[in-house]
Amino acid sequence: DQQVKQNSPSLSVQEGRISILNCDYTNSMFDYFLWYKKYPAEGPTFLISISSIKDKNEDGRFTVFLNKSAKHLSLHIVPSQPGDSAVYFCAAYRTGTASKLTFGTGTRLQVTL
Amino acid sequence: NAGVTQTPKFQVLKTGQSMTLQCAQDMNHNSMYWYRQDPGMGLRLIYYSASEGTTDKGEVPNGYNVSRLNKREFSLRLESAAPSQTSVYFCASTNPGGYEQYFGPGTRLTVT
Numbered sequence: 467d468q469q470v471k472q473n474s475p476s477l478s479v480q481e482g483r484i485s486i487l488n489c490d491y492t493n494s495m496f497d498y499f500l501w502y503k504k505y506p507a508e509g510p511t512f513l514i515s516i517s518s519i520k521d522k523n524e525d526g527r528f529t530v531f532l533n534k535s536a537k538h539l540s541l542h543i544v545p546s547q548p549g550d551s552a553v554y555f556c557a558a559y560r561t562g563t564a565s566k567l568t569f570g571t572g573t574r575l576q577v578t579l
Numbered sequence: 580n581a582g583v584t585q586t587p588k589f590q591v592l593k594t595g596q597s598m599t600l601q602c603a604q605d606m607n608h609n610s611m612y613w614y615r616q617d618p619g620m621g622l623r624l625i626y627y628s629a630s631e632g633t634t635d636k637g638e639v640p641n642g643y644n645v646s647r648l649n650k651r652e653f654s655l656r657l658e659s660a661a662p663s664q665t666s667v668y669f670c671a672s673t674n675p676g677g678y679e680q681y682f683g684p685g686t687r688l689t690v691t
Contacts, residue, residue, distance in 0.1 A: 498678050509669055509682030555621060559678040564629040565610050567680060571621040
């Protein structure tokens with residue numbers, strides 16, 4: 467039973483445009499949601515998170531939106547840059563679970579010139 | 580401050596061989612984790628250690644064992660490697676009470 471889903475395996479966006487990466491979840495008990503970025507041959511790095519009591523969190527070019535009623539979150543990157551080309555993982559955390567994260571399958575973003 | 584380090588970076592094993600993947604963190608984190616990443620499967624938790632002296636199974640523990648050697652080090656052992664264990668393995672750690680995990684660079688393992 468996959469509790470965190472990223473239904474788009476890949477996305478291609480032109481430089482300067484907006485990238486929107488989507489994530490759906492099934493467990494309403496999750497308290498935090500995170501986005502990780504992963505370059506080839508490197509480990510994932512934390513990008514941005516959002517608490518389940520918020521609906522938006524912004525950090526520079528990156529904004530995460532949470533729609534609890536739809537159990538859906540999205541990561542917006544504006545403007546997209548070639549260095550943003552990477553695999554993005556959505557992850558969810560539930561308090562009291564030894565800080566375990568449940569990851570989605572990832573979306574490969576390619577930002578073209 | 581090196582963060583999370585993993586050795587080796589690459590390894591090729593024959594079916595039935597054993598090996599241990601090493602992980603160490605210098606951030607004074609209590610909790611440590613082992614994941615595997617396979618195409619189309621995301622990151623799946625193998626084992627974790629909430630604190631020194633404790634270990635627990637994750638989502639895909641079969642074929643693996645772990646040892647939390649001390650607060651800094653958490654190793655993953657494959658006793659009898661199988662081709663299905665061909666994967667990229669990541670170690671991670673987190674602050675006490677935190678949820679943001681910090682990852683090592685990974686070990687790419689191929690079992691032939």
